[in-house]
Amino acid sequence: MNTVKTLFSATALAAALMALPATAQDDVITVASTTSTENSGLFDHLLPLFEEETGIEVRVIAQGTGQALETGRRGDADVVFVHAKPAEEKFVADGYGVARVEVMYNDFIIVGPAKDPADIAGGADAVDAFTSIAETESAFASRGDESGTNKKERAIWEEAGIEPSGSWYRELGQGMGPTLNTAAQMPAYSLADRGTWISFENRGDLEILVEGDNRLFNQYGVILVDPERHENVNAEDGQAFIDWLVSDVGQQAIADYKLGGEQLFMPNAK
Amino acid sequence: MHGTLSILPLEVADLRYAVRGKELLRGLGFKLLDGSRTVIMGPNGAGKSLTLRLCHGLLRPTGGRIDWSGPAGGNATKRHAMVFQRPVLLRRTARANLIHALSVSDVPRAEQAERAVAALAHFGLSALAERPARTLSGGEQQRLAIARAWALRPQVLFLDEPTSPLDPAATRAIEQMIQSIHDEGVKIVMTTHDLGQARRIADEVLFLHHGRLLEQAPADQFFSQPQTEEARAFVKGELLW
Amino acid sequence: MDGDNAFLTAFHLILSGDPALAQIVALSLRVTLTAVLVSCLIGLPLGAALSLARFPGRGAVIVVFNALMGLPPVVAGLIVYLALSNTGPLGFLKLLFTPTAMIIAQSLLITPIIISLTRSVIDELWSEYEEQLRSLGSSALRAIPTLLWDGRFSLVTVILAGLGRAMAEVGAVLIVGGNIAGYTRTMTTAIALETAKGDLALALGLGIILLLLTLVLNAGAFLSSRIAQRQAA
Missing domain, CATH: 3.40.190.10 (Periplasmic binding protein-like II)
Structure with missing residues (x-):
């Protein structure tokens, strides 16, 4: 039967394509x-x-x-x-x-729009900066993904004694890049690692506003x-x-x- | 197809068919013998096509019996074939259509191509062999459908209004095919509402009306002396519903 | 402005013949086409069988397959991930984070599409063919290859629907493939990565190449089916 032959060769082809190129798993x-x-x-x-x-x-x-x-x-x-x-x-x-x-x-940095509505630019204290952002209810983009950066961010909120909530605080559930993409568009403040920031190309209006705090050590x-x-x-x-x-x-x-x-x-x- | 045991006669008794409680056939009884050309006639809705489909086994009766009571009747399924009013040809060449039919009916692979070619040649269709079947004209398609049925070497050939959508020339060609198949000894059972065609073909007539068999008679007798009121009106060409 | 950059980037990428890009394109094609092939091997006969078969609960099965057409890629990916994970039931196969895992995930994703759409194509064909095929003595099982072959021109569209979904899909292959550079990075996961890096022009450039690729595959399928159809009507 032709059909059977066709079916057989198609199956063989599928199996061949699925099979891995032989790599020595040891290496x-x-x-x-x-x-x-x-x-x-x-x-x-x-x-x-x-x-x-x-x-x-x-x-x-x-x-x-x-x-x-x-x-x-x-x-x-x-x-x-x-x-x-x-x-x-x-x-x-x-x-x-x-x-x-x-x-x-490397270290974390607080980035935000050049207009800086919370007026944190030039500071070296992350807790002060977060406090100002919360008090002015300026938009803040959080990774919200249990990442190392996210954990660091939450530790700073905790130290500031703030439970961030409200429409100004956006938990994105995204990686660093997408979070920066979003922060650039909103615009919003965000905590970023310097490595991603330096290699990140779509910064828009964002600038480094706070850096050098020992707490931001990564x-x-x-x-x-x-x-x-x-x-x-x-x-x-x-x-x-x-x-x-x-x-x-x-x-x-x-x-x-x-x-x-x-x-x-x-x-x-x- | 000859020399083998016959499946005929076909004995039908009290055949009933109902759809959702509506009786479409109300107790048909008749016996079809080998050799003759039986034409089932009657106005629209009489139950002609249903009767063919039931005899061919496409439908299951809701009552009564259909018995192939010849010596080979126990294994009749593959010994009767059917040609439909609108033939369904597969989307492949004419020859491949025949090969498919032969393959489905378990003809050994080695014989299929040979028998397909022979069937096409038998009916003068060899020129169409490699043409896609769906591109053929209506008449050519129906001739191909008949050749396909013939290739299966049936002892009985059912034809359901095989010429109704066709022009006179195509109709003539089909009637010639039916005649030649009959001449080879195949039992012909067909339906038609065309009186002229019935007169040309029928040896025997079954006249159906509203799901009942009103007459079964030799053709010349049916056309010259119909026994019932309805048949007389029908033969005169007065449409009945 | 990003748009202009993207087109230029796409052109540069294509013209440069970058081996890394060639590898990504080759892997994308291999994964997607194999998944489509696997899905067709399973889905075409199964879809046709589902069309012809009559059994209790058939309606429910049809509804389930129809619903699975909308299976979120991430969920498909997660199911395959958990199955292939070292601690999962199929962990011993050591397939997680390999192209094979991606093929499995995509097959899971598109087989329901092939099944459901095939069923609907064959439903229509069967209503036309049923009497004739049964008259010829064809069993339902024997009718499946006949119907699949006679429905081939409509089924090309079915297969293209599956192909489109597989080509565009990122969620499932990202989870089970891991987007490993040079090993499991496909067009879509590379686009996701470049977007994450904020290199939107490169991401869009890759997107344009992916679109062109899909266009070429579709055009090829369309033309060959068209030519065949003209010959076979």
Whole structure:
């Protein structure tokens, strides 16, 4: 029967197309990281260097910190590379990660419209700035996605003793880029990581208004998912990646990454 | 088709068919014998097409019996074929239409093409073999439909108003085909509302009216001395409803 | 202004023959076309069978498939994600964050479309063909390939509807593919990424290329079906 023959070859074709190109899984690791790291372009700079040196292919999945940690908890990634210290420590304490290793930092900045209705420009105190924004009920765009940036933002509100609510406070549930896109249009204040900000092109009217507060320090950590918890974890290659990140070569590579002459991340491995 | 055991005669007793409580056939009884050309006549709504469909097995009667009581009657399904008023031809070539029909009726694959070509040639349709069936004229389509039915080598051929949408030339061609199929020994059972056609073709007439069989008679007798009021009016060309 | 930039960007991208772009386009095509193929293998016969079959609860099945045509991509993605996740029932296959996972998610998304639309095409055809096919002795099962072949010109539109949905879809492939550069990054996830980066011109430029690609596929299907139709009527 012709039909049967056609059906058979179509099925075979589908199966062939679905099948993976044969890759030695040993030389591949999956890293769950954050949108801010990915969007900043850092991985495009680092990974080719690492891959050339070790022959290990790194597949980066950019998610919010919360989602990235969940990916690690499920054992769907070998390494987690995020920036939310308390959540990372809990991840390790709960037995999902081997150890948390500090790699680099950058900082958060408060951006907002140049008109600056809350009059916070030039300040160096994040809590004061947030208080002014709340008092003037100036529009504020929050990521609202459980990301590291979102957690940092909520910590500042808490310190200011403010429970942000009302029509001026917009929880977007989006990544850093979309949040900045929205903030530029509203316009609204927002808390952003410097890496995303520097590489972000659609700033519109937004400017950096507050920076330099110690509270805005943003530490990045990297964690190997515990192979005793998930046996499919490629621990050897994952550890090699972590070792490389904190090595002199890796640290220098991080320091070398610049956009428009500006360094985005400061290596600070111990 | 010859030399094998016959499925005929076809014995129909108290045949009833109702749709949602409305009786469309009210107890038909007749017997169809081998050899003759039976024409079922009657005005619109008499139940002619229904009777054919029931005999062909497309519909299930709501009462009564349809028995192929010949020696091969137990396995009659594949031994009778039907040609519809509006033939449904598949969207493929004329030849592929025949091959499909042969394949569906489990003719071995090796024989299909040969039998299809032979059937087309038999009715002078070879020139149309590679034409998409749907692009043929109405008359050509009906001739192809008859060739398709013939290719299945039926012992009985049902035809439901096979020429009603056709012009006189096409009608003549179809009637010739029916004649030649009859000459080969195939039992013809057809419906028509065309008196002239019935006179040309019928050996025997079944006259239906309002779901009842009013007369079953040899054709010359039916046309010269109809027994019922309704049949007399019908033969005179006075339409009955 | 962004619009002008986008067109220029699109042109530059196409003319530059950027290998990264070529890879993204190739992956998009591979994932989408394979998903469409898989969905057709499942959906065309199933849709036709659903049209011909009579069984209790058939109406409910039809309604369910019709509703599944509106399955949100994110939900389809999430279902596949949970199934393929290391801790999920199919975790041992190690397919999460691979192109295969994306094909599975897209197949899940478009198979209901193929089934439902095929059923409606075959419904119509069956009402025309039923008596004739039954008269020829065709069983319902045997009628399925006949009807699919005779409905081929209408079914091209059905397949294109599935293709369109798969080409445009981003939610499901993002979740199960992970948008990994050079591995699971497709046109749509790249557009989402560039939008997130605020590079709207590049995002729109990629969007224009995607649109052109879809246009070419549709035009190809339309023309070949048109030519075949003229030959076969």
